[in-house]
Amino acid sequence: QVRLQESGPGLVQPSDTLSLTxxxxxxxxxxxxxxxxxxxQPPGQRLEYIGSIYYTGTTYYNPSLKSRVTISVDxxxxxxxxxxxxxxxxxxxxYYCARRSTGxxxxxxxxxxxxxxxxx
Amino acid sequence: DIQLTQSPSFLSASVGDRITxxxxxxxxxxxxxxWYQQKPxxxxxxxxxxxxxxxxxxxxxxxxxxFGTEFTLTISSLQPEDFAxxxxxxxxxxxxxxxxxxxxxx
Numbered sequence: 001q002v003r004l005q006e007s008g009p010g011l012v013q014p015s016d017t018l019s020l021t022x023x024x025x026x027x028x029x030x031x032x033x034x035x036x037x038x039x040x041q042p043p044g045q046r047l048e049y050i051g052s053i054y055y056t057g058t059t060y061y062n063p064s065l066k067s068r069v070t071i072s073v074d075x076x077x078x079x080x081x082x083x084x085x086x087x088x089x090x091x092x093x094x095y096y097c098a099r100r101s102t103g104x105x106x107x108x109x110x111x112x113x114x115x116x117x118x119x120x
Numbered sequence: 121d122i123q124l125t126q127s128p129s130f131l132s133a134s135v136g137d138r139i140t141x142x143x144x145x146x147x148x149x150x151x152x153x154x155w156y157q158q159k160p161x162x163x164x165x166x167x168x169x170x171x172x173x174x175x176x177x178x179x180x181x182x183x184x185x186x187f188g189t190e191f192t193l194t195i196s197s198l199q200p201e202d203f204a205x206x207x208x209x210x211x212x213x214x215x216x217x218x219x220x221x222x223x224x225x226x
Contacts, residue, residue, distance in 0.1 A: 039215075047156075047164065047207055049215040060213040063121075096163055104170055105211035106154045110163035 002026040004097050004111035012118050018084040022097030022111060029075040030055045035100040037107060038071060038082045040093040052100050053080055087118045122147050124208050126218035132226040133198050141193045141221045143208035148188040152211040155184055155193045159204045169211060
């Protein structure tokens with residue numbers, strides 16, 4: 001059974017970089033059928049796509065966040081990471097990692113989510 | 121950018137009711153539309169992809185239809201576990217989501 005789990009600091013200072021890691025169990029990241037993605041959901045708001053990465057390192061980023069986002073992958077450790085720079089209070093959200101189908105682009109397996117608060 | 125607009129934002133219904141949620145795209149997206157269910161404090165779950173294909177394990181009371189700019193999610197007979205929020209997603213490399221529909225018990 002494939003499982004994803006987010007980990008990282010729950011509190012980040014304004015202007016700092018938010019860093020989260022997604023640990024994948026039950027599957028290799030080197031699967032041609034999947035991308036590995038990050039999404040977020042501010043309190044009471046809609047889901048927002050952040051970006052996705054293929055095991056080869058190919059990435060797709062949300063254009064509105066692209067200048068501040070880096071997603072990296074290390075298949076050997078079954079992990080991939082999110083770095084979001086220059087954060088503000090508007091980046092406070094529950095952050096999810098999720099597996100994305102390469103065929104129809106849907107997210108079929110999600111981590112439980114990690115609340116990250118941006119505050120001094 | 122393609123925008124997705126869901127309606128209604130809130131829906132009150134009773135167990136056994138048939139309900140329909142609409143998602144409208146600002147431009148044609150073919151069949152590249154998915155639907156998710158989300159319960160409070162939980163991650164979303166995929167229900168439907170390709171506008172009308174039921175994801176494995178999802179009950180058959182859920183169905184989707186549509187093409188181009190207008191799509192619908194229908195629950196044929198609402199069950200207690202179906203009271204949740206529902207989101208549509210444009211299925212592409214730069215996924216956008218609709219604003220959500222919260223289904224509440226009447």
